[in-house]
Structures are given as structure tokens and as C-alpha cells.
Amino acid sequence: MTADALLEQLRSRLLAERLNGHWIGGLASSALSTAVAVVALHRAGNLCDREAVLSGLHWLAEHQNPDGSWGDTVISIGNISTTVLAWAACGYAGRTDADARAAEVRAAAWITTRAGGLEPQQLVTAIEQRYGDDRTFAVPILTLCAIAGRLGRDPWRWVRPLPFEFAAFPRAWFRFLDLQVVSYALPALIAVGQVRFHRRTPRNPFAFLVRWLTRPRTLRRLRGIQPSSGGYLEAVPLTGFVVMSLVDGGNASHQVTEKGLAFLRHSRRADGSWPIDENLATWVTTLSVNALAAGGPVSSQMEAAERERVLRWLLDQQGKRVHPYTGAAPGAWAWTDLPGGVPDADDTAGALIALHHLAPERDEVRRAAEAGLAWLCGVQNRDGGIPTFCRGWGALEFDRSAPDLTAHALLAFHHWRPLLRGVLASQIDRAQKKALRYLHRSQRTDGSWVPLWFGNQHVDGDRNPTYATARVVSALALAEPTGEARRRGEAWLVSNQRLDGGWGGGGASPASIEETGLALEALAQSIAISASVVERGLAALQRLTNAGTTLTPAPIGFYFAKLWYFERLYPFIFATAAAGRIVARASRP
Structure with missing residues (x-):
């Protein structure tokens, strides 16, 4: 099965998961x-x-x-x-x-x-x-x-x-x-x-x-x-x-x-x-749009009316007032469209990237993006990293800066920076430099990073360096493509590819669709990575998904304080993004 055929199968499956124009997903019992x-x-x-x-x-x-x-x-x-x-x-x-x-x-x-x-x-x-x-x-x-x-x-x-x-x-x-x-x-x-x-x-x-x-x-x-x-x-x-x-x-x-x-x-x-929660609708919607964009313009994969529908829905989810729960300023997004959602950095970054893929030229979209970007700059910690909800709460792990969140924000900054002028543009420039310094400092000696909101039950300490390293490497591919941190992160991913071609959370942990997809998406963007690494990963992805027909989730998500979950759409999303990157890689001159 070719990468193009796999991408077409995965893309059609992902698009079919929409309900009322956006994605809702399904959390584990x-x-x-x-x-x-x-x-x-x-x-x-x-x-x-x-x-x-x-x-x-x-x-x-x-x-x-x-x-x-x-x-x-x-x-x-x-x-x-x-x-x-x-x-x-x-x-x-x-x-x-x-x-x-x-x-x-x-x-x-x-x-x-x-x-x-x-x-x-x-x-x-x-x-x-x-x-x-x-x-x-x-x-x-x-x-x-x-x-x-x-x-x-x-x-x-x-x-x-x-x-x-x-x-x-x-x-x-x-x-x-x-x-x-x-x-x-x-x-x-x-x-x-x-x-x-x-x-x-x-x-x-x-x-x-x-x-x-x-x-x-x-x-x-x-x-x-x-x-x-x-x-x-x-x-x-x-x-x-x-x-x-x-x-x-x-x-x-x-x-x-x-x-x-x-x-x-x-x-x-x-x-x-x-x-554990009603849904992650905003999160999986932005991830889905961004996964589709990995394989080419979203306009070539969704009709204009479909794009408009998801765009309007995402704009409607943006916070318009100070949030009573955390006191968060307006401009950010939560993980869900339900009233209990709280604005957070990861979902805000994902929404900003999705808006850029959908309609960056429209004034109302740009105004929404500017508010979201300013919000992200406002929560950036003094160490340069991005926390989940609030700036300055660093005593406990789930309030600290995290590499996965920082990488996501860095991607959002990079996508929107060319369209910005004035004070906000200067803020973004400073925020990007601080974020890069944080990512350099938080990289482990073996070249990997450790995430906050994802783990793997087969890895020591329940960590998932594959998730964070793939996310950071993907961000550095745009923000610092020739840097040493990217090279070391890629080397860690390559060294942790299993003999069967797939990836788990690291080391000998069992391969999953999600982790294989994440690693492949990151590595396929690099011309320094050999074709054999990508080809073996693609073969593993085809095997794990049964040629795109069987998408079984793995429990890699953390929902607060080491409470595990799986999300039914994660394998759809991460496999689609990986296949899209591989197809795009093959089309490069």
C-alpha cells in the first residue's frame, strides 16, 4: 500500500468522524x-x-x-x-x-x-x-x-x-x-x-x-x-x-x-x-484540522462550506470575558465547548494553528488570533516555558512549564508572526526567543523531552518522551530548523524506533498508532533522516492500522495527576498527520 493510498483512507475516515461540522471524539470509560x-x-x-x-x-x-x-x-x-x-x-x-x-x-x-x-x-x-x-x-x-x-x-x-x-x-x-x-x-x-x-x-x-x-x-x-x-x-x-x-x-x-x-x-x-470528562471537542477539532493540513492545504480536502462551519465553531469557542474559574483573561480556548471548560495554553495554541490553516487572511480571524497570541504571551513563565492555565504557579508539576505546551505555542507563534505588526509582533519575537531557550534547557542529556499531559504505562515513571520529543522536533523544524536541539531530538527518535519499525513511548515499550504517527510526522519533515527510517515507520503504521481500517486507541493521555485516558480519535489524527507528512516529503524536489 502506498503512502498516498494510506493517506486517502485515513483522511476519509477522519473526515467521516465529524458531527455537526466539527469533531467531538470519544473518551474512555x-x-x-x-x-x-x-x-x-x-x-x-x-x-x-x-x-x-x-x-x-x-x-x-x-x-x-x-x-x-x-x-x-x-x-x-x-x-x-x-x-x-x-x-x-x-x-x-x-x-x-x-x-x-x-x-x-x-x-x-x-x-x-x-x-x-x-x-x-x-x-x-x-x-x-x-x-x-x-x-x-x-x-x-x-x-x-x-x-x-x-x-x-x-x-x-x-x-x-x-x-x-x-x-x-x-x-x-x-x-x-x-x-x-x-x-x-x-x-x-x-x-x-x-x-x-x-x-x-x-x-x-x-x-x-x-x-x-x-x-x-x-x-x-x-x-x-x-x-x-x-x-x-x-x-x-x-x-x-x-x-x-x-x-x-x-x-x-x-x-x-x-x-x-x-x-x-x-x-x-x-x-x-x-x-473522566464529557468531551475534548475543541482539542480534537483543532488536532484534526492540523492533521489534515500536514498533507496539504485544508482547502483541497474540505469544501468551502465545511471549512466555514468549523471556522465559525472554533471562533465561537474563544473566551470573550474573564473566566470565573481561573480568572483567565479573554482570548483563549478550552478543551471543550461545554461550560465547564477552562482556557488553557495547549488548546489555545492548537486553535490558533487551525485558524491559520482555515482563513488567515480574514479580519475577524486575525483579530481572534491576535487575542489568542497575546493571551499565550501573557501566560509565559519567566523560565520561557508555557504552563497550562496560569503564569507563575510553579510549585507542583502540573502547574509548571512543559516542553509539549511550549512547543505547541512556538508553532502558533511561528505561523502567525509573518502577518503581525507593531507591539504584538515584538511580543511574539521575544516570546519565541524565550521559548527556544526554555526548550534548549529542558532537553534531556539523551536528546529527548518529557511531556506533561501524556504518558506511557510501559515506560519508567509513566513518562512518554516519544510524545514530547516528536512535538518539540516538529516545532523546531519551523522555528529553528538547523539547530543542535532539533538534531539531537531527531537522533533520539531514530534510536528509539523499534525493530518492527514502530514507536512506543520509548525504549522497548509496545508500539502504538499514536506514538508511531507522532514520531513519523516529526521525522518526515527532515531531509537529514534516511528514507529507510521513514519507510520502516510507514510499514509499521500500515500494519498497526490494518491499512487504515482499524484504528485502536492506546491509553497515552494524562488527565490531571496521572489519571490515564484514551481518546478514540487520537489514532485517526496522529496517523493522518504522519501519512500526510510522508506524502509531502515524497513530493519535495
């Missing part, structure tokens, strides 16, 4: 989300939710790994966090259900092997070791365990207090306070912190008074940042943790609780499971 939702609904105690609780328990029992564990997706390796949550849910909400009890017993054996036992100290140690200093997930997980009766006779002594009183301060102060959670976890800070205070008040009278006095104000802030859908970030885990904490803290009838419960009910799937 999540055992972690399902366990959290089950406990939240069960703790709320509404009879109308009993069927949802039971169907969630049955889904968990049916999708338990043979060894008794659960991974975050149905094709993920088991991990301690998800297994403990599902084990707690089965024991708490499934006491009268035979399937849930049997799953609980199998899980207990697995946990005992991994954590050394089921005693509170053993569970706490195992959970906290997974997340280190970041309490964003560790404290909510242990809160669920306390609510579910898994932490002994005095359960709340094992749950660390969170300083929810800090949420009463102006948002501009947050970066200077030790919140102990990442920037996007403010709802968990408030709700989980308050239930811990309610259940185990501090002995220090000053701490008690401060927290008591700030409870009403922080609850008002929690209500103020809740989207109309009821789901914080449109995320089931975060919303579920908030709901169960409010109920257990004496706020069962609070407006936030009721809206959160409505969101959980609405988010449940027909098979009884819950995903």
Missing part, C-alpha cells in the same frame, strides 16, 4: 470516575440514584483486571489509586450485591500485595507515595476512603487538612500561597478541606477560628465558580469528590451539591460507567 461517582451518589442517599449506583458497581465488577486490580481505562495496567477507590466503592455501596462483594475480595488481595496490607497507615502510605508532594488527588482519594469506612475507627486522622481558608483571599494571591493543590483544583481545596474541618477540627484555636469564619465565604466562591452544567471542568472525578465532601460535611441541600449531582446523573453512560 474510567474505573476511577465510575468509583468516585458511585460513592458520591450513594453518599447522597437519593433513592432515584440506586439504579445508577448498582449499574456502576456492576460495570466495575465486569471490568476488573484478572489480577484483581483496576486501571484507569479498560486497557490500562492496574494502579493503586484506582484499585483502592473501586475497592472502597464496592465495599461501601455494594454491601448487598454479590458481584460487588466478589470484586471487593479480589481487589483486597491485590492491594495487600502492593501496599503490604489494608490497614489505614498502609493505604495512606501507598497513595501518598504515588503523588509525592502534590495533594490534589491524594487527599480527595483518602477522603473517599474515610467516607466509605476504609480508614479504621478514627478515619479522619489519616486525611491531611487542606487550607481551604486560602480560597477566601483574592485570586491574585493564590500563586504566593501554599495551597498544596494545583491551580485547577480549587473546588477540591474548598470542599475536601471543609469536610476534613467538619469531621476533625484543629486543636489550634487560631486555625479553628480562621477556618470557621471563612467557611461561608469559601462556599460562596465554590458556588461562583461552578459552571451551569454543574460539573467542575466537566470532570466527573473532581465533581464527585466535591459532592461527596459537601454531603458528608453537612451541606447535602446546598445548591452546589444539587447541581453536582445533576451533572453526575447526566454524565452516566448507558453501560453504567462514567468517563
Whole structure:
């Protein structure tokens, strides 16, 4: 099969995935989300939710790994966090259900092997070791365990207090306070912190008074940042943790609780499971447009009316006002079109690149792009890197600058810079230089980079250097084509090509469509890469996709704090981009 034939097959498959003119995709069902939702609904105690609780328990029992564990997706390796949550849910909400009890017993054996036992100290140690200093997930997980009766006779002594009183301060102060959670976890800070205070008040009278006095104000802030859908970030885990904490803290009838419960009910799937998030529609739409552009002008692949439809949809998703959740300035994009989405750098960069591929000459598009570019410049950290949501939150990993985000922003800057004049053009010039310096500094000694939002369960530390290295190399192909950093990154990708021609997350990890596509897209842009490397990669891509007819996703996505997911469209997108680059390479003189 030729590269042209593969590209045509993949392109037609990708275009066929549109719904109402744009792409929506499909996120994996999540055992972690399902366990959290089950406990939240069960703790709320509404009879109308009993069927949802039971169907969630049955889904968990049916999708338990043979060894008794659960991974975050149905094709993920088991991990301690998800297994403990599902084990707690089965024991708490499934006491009268035979399937849930049997799953609980199998899980207990697995946990005992991994954590050394089921005693509170053993569970706490195992959970906290997974997340280190970041309490964003560790404290909510242990809160669920306390609510579910898994932490002994005095359960709340094992749950660390969170300083929810800090949420009463102006948002501009947050970066200077030790919140102990990442920037996007403010709802968990408030709700989980308050239930811990309610259940185990501090002995220090000053701490008690401060927290008591700030409870009403922080609850008002929690209500103020809740989207109309009821789901914080449109995320089931975060919303579920908030709901169960409010109920257990004496706020069962609070407006936030009721809206959160409505969101959980609405988010449940027909098979009884819950995903981690409603959708990544904006993200996969921009990735899809940009993947098509890898093989030639989008105008040659989509009719004018189709391009106009997706263009209008993307313009409609741009933030037009200060965002209540993070205080983000207007001009950016979130990952979803739903009200719980929050503006972020990766989606803004993707949208800017897509707009450039669709209609860069139009005034309204240029105005939107200028606002987005200014927003990206505004979040750039002093180290030159780009963080996800907010500038200056560098204490915890998921708030720091990241190579994958920085490379994406660099591409957006490069595409739009020739069309800019004046102050913004100067800003972009400075931002590009700073971003390049950051990428040079963050390159590892072996030539690779490590991403923030993607991983690989078969690589040490759950890292995915293939993803980040491919993304950075692709950006450097335009921004610094003759640089040493690009050459070293390409050399790392070539050295990590498997004997079968494909790529995994690095080393001997199994090849996937996504990682093979990403590596090929990056390498096919370089004349320094031998034809044999590309040809072997193309053969692997043809084999992995069954000539473009079978596009099975791999769980390489991270959704906050090492919560794995797969997205059904990722193999479509990354394979299409790779095939497009290979065809374009062959047509070069």
C-alpha cells in the first residue's frame, strides 16, 4: 500500500468522524470516575440514584483486571489509586450485591500485595507515595476512603487538612500561597478541606477560628465558580469528590451539591460507567484540522462550506470575558465547548494553528488570533516555558512549564508572526526567543523531552518522551530548523524506533498508532533522516492500522495527576498527520 493510498483512507475516515461540522471524539470509560461517582451518589442517599449506583458497581465488577486490580481505562495496567477507590466503592455501596462483594475480595488481595496490607497507615502510605508532594488527588482519594469506612475507627486522622481558608483571599494571591493543590483544583481545596474541618477540627484555636469564619465565604466562591452544567471542568472525578465532601460535611441541600449531582446523573453512560470528562471537542477539532493540513492545504480536502462551519465553531469557542474559574483573561480556548471548560495554553495554541490553516487572511480571524497570541504571551513563565492555565504557579508539576505546551505555542507563534505588526509582533519575537531557550534547557542529556499531559504505562515513571520529543522536533523544524536541539531530538527518535519499525513511548515499550504517527510526522519533515527510517515507520503504521481500517486507541493521555485516558480519535489524527507528512516529503524536489 502506498503512502498516498494510506493517506486517502485515513483522511476519509477522519473526515467521516465529524458531527455537526466539527469533531467531538470519544473518551474512555474510567474505573476511577465510575468509583468516585458511585460513592458520591450513594453518599447522597437519593433513592432515584440506586439504579445508577448498582449499574456502576456492576460495570466495575465486569471490568476488573484478572489480577484483581483496576486501571484507569479498560486497557490500562492496574494502579493503586484506582484499585483502592473501586475497592472502597464496592465495599461501601455494594454491601448487598454479590458481584460487588466478589470484586471487593479480589481487589483486597491485590492491594495487600502492593501496599503490604489494608490497614489505614498502609493505604495512606501507598497513595501518598504515588503523588509525592502534590495533594490534589491524594487527599480527595483518602477522603473517599474515610467516607466509605476504609480508614479504621478514627478515619479522619489519616486525611491531611487542606487550607481551604486560602480560597477566601483574592485570586491574585493564590500563586504566593501554599495551597498544596494545583491551580485547577480549587473546588477540591474548598470542599475536601471543609469536610476534613467538619469531621476533625484543629486543636489550634487560631486555625479553628480562621477556618470557621471563612467557611461561608469559601462556599460562596465554590458556588461562583461552578459552571451551569454543574460539573467542575466537566470532570466527573473532581465533581464527585466535591459532592461527596459537601454531603458528608453537612451541606447535602446546598445548591452546589444539587447541581453536582445533576451533572453526575447526566454524565452516566448507558453501560453504567462514567468517563473522566464529557468531551475534548475543541482539542480534537483543532488536532484534526492540523492533521489534515500536514498533507496539504485544508482547502483541497474540505469544501468551502465545511471549512466555514468549523471556522465559525472554533471562533465561537474563544473566551470573550474573564473566566470565573481561573480568572483567565479573554482570548483563549478550552478543551471543550461545554461550560465547564477552562482556557488553557495547549488548546489555545492548537486553535490558533487551525485558524491559520482555515482563513488567515480574514479580519475577524486575525483579530481572534491576535487575542489568542497575546493571551499565550501573557501566560509565559519567566523560565520561557508555557504552563497550562496560569503564569507563575510553579510549585507542583502540573502547574509548571512543559516542553509539549511550549512547543505547541512556538508553532502558533511561528505561523502567525509573518502577518503581525507593531507591539504584538515584538511580543511574539521575544516570546519565541524565550521559548527556544526554555526548550534548549529542558532537553534531556539523551536528546529527548518529557511531556506533561501524556504518558506511557510501559515506560519508567509513566513518562512518554516519544510524545514530547516528536512535538518539540516538529516545532523546531519551523522555528529553528538547523539547530543542535532539533538534531539531537531527531537522533533520539531514530534510536528509539523499534525493530518492527514502530514507536512506543520509548525504549522497548509496545508500539502504538499514536506514538508511531507522532514520531513519523516529526521525522518526515527532515531531509537529514534516511528514507529507510521513514519507510520502516510507514510499514509499521500500515500494519498497526490494518491499512487504515482499524484504528485502536492506546491509553497515552494524562488527565490531571496521572489519571490515564484514551481518546478514540487520537489514532485517526496522529496517523493522518504522519501519512500526510510522508506524502509531502515524497513530493519535495
